Amino acid sequence: MQESAPLKVYKFGGASVKDAAAIRNLRHIVQQHGGHGPLLIVVSAMGKTTNALEDIFRRAYEQEEYTPQLERLEAFHRETARELAPDFGSTTAAAIEQGFDETFSALRHQLSTVSAAREYDEQYDQIVSFGELLSSRFVAAVLNDQQPARWADCRTLIRTDENWREARVDWDLTAEKLRAELPPLLQETGIVVTQGFLGGTASGQTTTLGREGSDYTAAILAYCLNAESVTIWKDVAGLLNADPKFFPDTVRYPEISYQETIEMAYYGASVIHPKTIKPLAVRRIPLLVKSFLDPGAEGTVIHDCRHGLLVPAFIRKDGQCLISFESKDLTFISEENLEVIFGALAQARLKIHLMQNSAISFSVCTDFSSYRLEKLLAVLREQFTIHYNTGLELYTIKNYDAESIQRLTAGRELLLEQRSRQTFQFVCRSSHQEAAQ
Ligand SMILES: Nc1ncnc2c1ncn2[C@@H]1O[C@H](COP(=O)(O)OP(=O)(O)O)[C@@H](O)[C@H]1O
Numbered sequence: 001m002q003e004s005a006p007l008k009v010y011k012f013g014g015a016s017v018k019d020a021a022a023i024r025n026l027r028h029i030v031q032q033h034g035g036h037g038p039l040l041i042v043v044s045a046m047g048k049t050t051n052a053l054e055d056i057f058r059r060a061y062e063q064e065e066y067t068p069q070l071e072r073l074e075a076f077h078r079e080t081a082r083e084l085a086p087d088f089g090s091t092t093a094a095a096i097e098q099g100f101d102e103t104f105s106a107l108r109h110q111l112s113t114v115s116a117a118r119e120y121d122e123q124y125d126q127i128v129s130f131g132e133l134l135s136s137r138f139v140a141a142v143l144n145d146q147q148p149a150r151w152a153d154c155r156t157l158i159r160t161d162e163n164w165r166e167a168r169v170d171w172d173l174t175a176e177k178l179r180a181e182l183p184p185l186l187q188e189t190g191i192v193v194t195q196g197f198l199g200g201t202a203s204g205q206t207t208t209l210g211r212e213g214s215d216y217t218a219a220i221l222a223y224c225l226n227a228e229s230v231t232i233w234k235d236v237a238g239l240l241n242a243d244p245k246f247f248p249d250t251v252r253y254p255e256i257s258y259q260e261t262i263e264m265a266y267y268g269a270s271v272i273h274p275k276t277i278k279p280l281a282v283r284r285i286p287l288l289v290k291s292f293l294d295p296g297a298e299g300t301v302i303h304d305c306r307h308g309l310l311v312p313a314f315i316r317k318d319g320q321c322l323i324s325f326e327s328k329d330l331t332f333i334s335e336e337n338l339e340v341i342f343g344a345l346a347q348a349r350l351k352i353h354l355m356q357n358s359a360i361s362f363s364v365c366t367d368f369s370s371y372r373l374e375k376l377l378a379v380l381r382e383q384f385t386i387h388y389n390t391g392l393e394l395y396t397i398k399n400y401d402a403e404s405i406q407r408l409t410a411g412r413e414l415l416l417e418q419r420s421r422q423t424f425q426f427v428c429r430s431s432h433q434e435a436a437q
């Protein structure tokens, strides 16, 4: 391998490492499509491990029993390794077992230190990060069985601030560390496996970059190391005009611009983490979305390109909450009121997805989190009368036309709607749940 050979970054998400068959398939993709140049592999936690760790952490924090949940998670990892064991030599099987022994022991210790007296979000990061530590060591050992592959600890490479659960990257320090430490590793082995989703602070604490943030990790690494391309391996044929889990008859975009993609991700197309695109666009690094179920298929190329008007894209965000603020003395909602409301939303870390104001009322649509909503109410309750509805969905149609609006709104009660030249959005009750206060 030449030192100057262009670097490729591959990102494998939870679905692509969800069980033994998926991990075998990952190994096949790396062998068949990884090429001969250096390859940096970013791995997410296996399957729904992050959700399981969130639950275990919440239980630990609330001093509830979490042992059965932890045992299930450990059994799932070890069982997957056992299913793969016939593929390996005994050294690899032992390396995987040792990896699980060490990491589960560290997780148990970390859980024993959880305390309701300390900040929730900071402790969350220390626990929930274990999913990627487990999967990345596992995948590195599996790959290393066939061809040399090294494991790298992203917590020491991606430097962030202490904005727990949504840490902000220190780009200069991160680039400095990555450029110093990764090329020698890649030169030694050709393949390096690291964790998505994780970073680390100056004092050595673990941070996370936001749920589903492993795509973003791939972009950070590619940006700092000037990679040739990033490929994210998904369970879909590429970037589609809607989530096939909720919409029939989806259309794949063979190519699409960074700008269109950034907007789709911003509105909630969960196939790509919204922060992924900017670093790649700045360096003009193409992002390939490919199917791990059909790795030879074309997929989607996201790059600097021009295209005509695209077919309407449908984006659905569930778990939404509509919060309305009214001034208590029937005065108009003023800039001063808005400043207070925005400040409190930022403090509670509730992101606004849609907002609308009328004379005496101001409404925002945000993700629902009872913990964050409580924080918001505590600050604003005195000054405003606040109503909120939970169990809502936010729909966005990009590049809408009359037919696409009709198709999506038919039979739904719209609680709020808004349209701009290219985008139509509305909030409605979810078909599953309903609540109002
Ligand atoms: N516009 C879209 N195009 C393709 N997939 C989408 C789109 N919007 C949402 N999805 C969903 O994104 C999923 C893949 O993303 P994700 O679950 O985050 O993958 P992973 O966690 O494995 O990286 C698909 O299974 C699909 O249901």
Ligand SMILES: N[C@@H](CC(=O)OP(=O)(O)O)C(=O)O
Residues within 6 Å of the ligand: 012, 013, 014, 015, 044, 045, 050, 051, 131, 196, 197, 210, 211, 212, 213, 214, 215
């Ligand atoms: N495991 C983390 C990070 C991530 O990006 O996962 P995935 O690539 O499976 O969406 C999460 O579930 O949030």
